[in-house]
Amino acid sequence: MNWLEGYRSRELCEALTSEIRQLADQPLRFMEVCGGHTMAIRKFGIPSLLPESISLLSGPGCPVCVTGRVFIDQAIYLSGLEDTIVCTFGDLIRVQGTDASLEKARAEGKQIRIVFSSLDAVELAKRNPEKKIVFLGIGFETTAPGTAAAILRASREGLKNFSVLSAHKLMPPAMEGIISEGIPIDGYICPGHVSTITGTKMYTPIVEKFGIGCVISGFEPLDLLQSILMLTRQVVNRKPKVEIQYSRAVKPAGNPEAQKVMREVFEPADEWWRGLGILKNSGLKPKPEYGQFDTREVINLPDFREKEPRGCICGEILKGLKTPHQCKLFANTCTPANPVGACMVSSEGACQTWYTYEGKN
Amino acid sequence: MKGKTDRILLSHGSGGSLMHDLIRDLFVRHFDNSILDKESDSALLQAPSSNIAFTTDSFVVDPIFFPGGNIGKLAVCGTINDLVAAGAKPYCLSAGFILEEGFPMQALEKIVESMAEVAKTAGVFIATGDTKVVEKGKCDKIFINTSGIGFFPERNEQYLLKEKIGPGDRLIISGFLGDHGMAVMAARNQMEHAINFFSDCAPLNLLLDGLLEVNSGIKFMRDPTRGGLATTLCEIAGGSTFGIKIFEDQIPVRPSVKGLCDIFGFDPLYVANEGKMLIVAKKGSEQNILEILKKNPLGKNAVIIGEVTSENKGLVTLVTSIGGTRIVNMLSGEQLPRIC
Numbered sequence: 001m002n003w004l005e006g007y008r009s010r011e012l013c014e015a016l017t018s019e020i021r022q023l024a025d026q027p028l029r030f031m032e033v034c035g036g037h038t039m040a041i042r043k044f045g046i047p048s049l050l051p052e053s054i055s056l057l058s059g060p061g062c063p064v065c066v067t068g069r070v071f072i073d074q075a076i077y078l079s080g081l082e083d084t085i086v087c088t089f090g091d092l093i094r095v096q097g098t099d100a101s102l103e104k105a106r107a108e109g110k111q112i113r114i115v116f117s118s119l120d121a122v123e124l125a126k127r128n129p130e131k132k133i134v135f136l137g138i139g140f141e142t143t144a145p146g147t148a149a150a151i152l153r154a155s156r157e158g159l160k161n162f163s164v165l166s167a168h169k170l171m172p173p174a175m176e177g178i179i180s181e182g183i184p185i186d187g188y189i190c191p192g193h194v195s196t197i198t199g200t201k202m203y204t205p206i207v208e209k210f211g212i213g214c215v216i217s218g219f220e221p222l223d224l225l226q227s228i229l230m231l232t233r234q235v236v237n238r239k240p241k242v243e244i245q246y247s248r249a250v251k252p253a254g255n256p257e258a259q260k261v262m263r264e265v266f267e268p269a270d271e272w273w274r275g276l277g278i279l280k281n282s283g284l285k286p287k288p289e290y291g292q293f294d295t296r297e298v299i300n301l302p303d304f305r306e307k308e309p310r311g312c313i314c315g316e317i318l319k320g321l322k323t324p325h326q327c328k329l330f331a332n333t334c335t336p337a338n339p340v341g342a343c344m345v346s347s348e349g350a351c352q353t354w355y356t357y358e359g360k361n
Numbered sequence: 362m363k364g365k366t367d368r369i370l371l372s373h374g375s376g377g378s379l380m381h382d383l384i385r386d387l388f389v390r391h392f393d394n395s396i397l398d399k400e401s402d403s404a405l406l407q408a409p410s411s412n413i414a415f416t417t418d419s420f421v422v423d424p425i426f427f428p429g430g431n432i433g434k435l436a437v438c439g440t441i442n443d444l445v446a447a448g449a450k451p452y453c454l455s456a457g458f459i460l461e462e463g464f465p466m467q468a469l470e471k472i473v474e475s476m477a478e479v480a481k482t483a484g485v486f487i488a489t490g491d492t493k494v495v496e497k498g499k500c501d502k503i504f505i506n507t508s509g510i511g512f513f514p515e516r517n518e519q520y521l522l523k524e525k526i527g528p529g530d531r532l533i534i535s536g537f538l539g540d541h542g543m544a545v546m547a548a549r550n551q552m553e554h555a556i557n558f559f560s561d562c563a564p565l566n567l568l569l570d571g572l573l574e575v576n577s578g579i580k581f582m583r584d585p586t587r588g589g590l591a592t593t594l595c596e597i598a599g600g601s602t603f604g605i606k607i608f609e610d611q612i613p614v615r616p617s618v619k620g621l622c623d624i625f626g627f628d629p630l631y632v633a634n635e636g637k638m639l640i641v642a643k644k645g646s647e648q649n650i651l652e653i654l655k656k657n658p659l660g661k662n663a664v665i666i667g668e669v670t671s672e673n674k675g676l677v678t679l680v681t682s683i684g685g686t687r688i689v690n691m692l693s694g695e696q697l698p699r700i701c
Contacts, residue, residue, distance in 0.1 A: 010610070013683040043628070045685020221683045347626065359676060359688040 035348025072097030199254025275315030374494030449511030578646025
């Protein structure tokens with residue numbers, strides 16, 4: 001199939017929506033837990049094609065959005081230490097901490113660099129042996145292997161001035177957390193890129209424990225509509241299971257090499273999620289044998305406390321309990337140019353996606 | 362240039378003999394016209410009795426050379442196009458240069474040469490100019506400001522104004538979108554394999570002068586530069602008594618540009634153009650305008666992309682390629698790379 005146009009064929013999309021219409025004779029709530037899906041769904045106007053019985057909810061799928069303000073506070077603190085340079089992916093730069101963002105801190109002269117790869121941060125450490133380089137490890141199973149690879153490279157090369165402040169998170173605990181809070185969901189549209197690494201196995205408990213279907217989806221309109229159809233079929237036939245729609249990229253076993261690297265370097269740790277609080281074993285921290293590359297082990301950090309900005313309902317939005325339009329700050333004091341909540345910062349965040357593609361009201 | 366340094370020195374902006382040599386041997390030589398030749402402090406122009414259009418723009422593009430153009434060509438075309446968008450016939454430009462100490466003379470000559478060349482092609486002249494040199498590190502290589510004066514064609518008595526737009530009007534775009542932005546992106550990221558990206562940078566009076574001289578039904582025009590077509594449409598619809606509806610499958614984007622946009626996570630609707638015009642045409646006049654545009658190499662890919670509606674006041678809506686509907690909003694902040 002033509003990679004650009006084939007997966008955006010109007011005829012095939014119409015065929016899928018008409019089948020969904022015929023099948024969906026009951027209210028259905030499907031949640032996507034990947035920022036890429038949130039964006040594609042709104043960008044292609046998919047909700048306008050679905051029957052009213054189907055609601056699409058945006059879950060905690062954007063790594064920037066679920067990251068706590070304390071993480072930003074810590075990063076800003078580190079960037080102000082003598083001889084320390086903080087390296088980050090660009091997405092984090094505008095996220096508000098309790099008092100400031102990395103962007104503001106950088107404008108004040110703090111040492112903050114945007115990198116495109118974790119290995120760029122390792123290179124920076126090699127070139128600047130007199131500086132301490134802190135890499136902000138953010139993202140799900142998709143980016144965690146990259147951070148692990150950076151730690152392995154630093155270890156192999158015997159670097160003493162490279163460490164990772166990890167906010168890496170794992171998808172399944174959040175998906176289970178949402179269900180445990182009693183939020184009604186009839187199926188998960190599972191993240192495509194995360195699953196290329198993890199494969200299908202990690203979703204099995206969600207099906208077995210909660211009876212909720214999981215379909216791993218691609219990012220084109222045809223992918224998303226087919227995934228919605230597969231989930232609808234599962235509900236109608238009462239046969240929840242893990243299915244791969246995105247079979248051109250995702251294999252059942254995932255990417256064993258990446259999994260190996262991740263297992264070698266990281267171990268699960270309790271982690272704080274915006275909207276969900278602390279979830280057991282939902283984060284990744286470097287194992288004790290890689291402790292010298294764990295920022296929290298090598299640099300003393302002050303005790304910052306999580307505090308949500310007044311009026312911000314990002315937490316409820318991330319759980320699918322409210323839509324951005326129900327937030328008083330949305331499009332008023334909170335805009336992409338001046339974000340209050342994290343969901344407005346990332347182009348894949350629910351609030352910015354709604355702002356861009358659904359309008360202000 | 363005879364026996365001179367191969368780099369810009371602070372003295373080139375000091376008012377002394379080096380500066381005079383630079384003006385004479387480079388700027389006046391290339392921009393060659395009788396008004397500039399007089400080397401007076403102000404250009405003395407003879408204006409017709411019509412009203413004039415007057416505009417200014419500064420150029421700081423990085424990299425300064427990119428496939429399809431450079432900062433100089435861009436500075437001339439950008440200001441010409443702003444005059445054209447107002448419905449005026451571009452007449453002359455000014456050119457102000459801020460140069461970083463150490464800037465290679467050869468690169469400056471190349472930039473000035475291409476400015477002269479495109480100005481000549483477009484039938485405008487550079488009437489006055491200025492050069493300043495700042496210490497190394499105080500500016501990034503070269504910044505250019507151009508201002509422009511244009512006159513209104515005699516038969517086009519009315520200016521093109523947003524107030525004239527109303528439901529039923531048709532929207533025409535003069536060709537492929539996103540070429541300039543992605544050419545600059547490809548050059549900035551030194552993507553060696555990205556050989557298919559060329560800026561569309563061009564003077565649009567060559568395309569539109571003819572249409573403006575007759576009563577062709579053009580109500581309003583704007584060149585969708587920074588922020589792309591989406592931002593331009595939002596500016597037009599915002600706060601108005603009409604809505605704008607566009608059709609994604611009618612919007613012309615080259616497959617290569619679409620592909621590169623997907624890689625960077627950009628939406629071509631928001632990517633800059635430097636040689637395209639968005640035309641709002643009175644209903645019924647669009648086919649005639651389209652036919653005339655298509656005869657010109659600069660407009661051969663022109664298409665109708667949408668219409669002005671009485672519903673959805675103040676909003677731009679997009680019918681997506683798969684038949685869905687969504688809002689098109691202003692570009693907000695800079696586009697950041699994706700991490701997952």
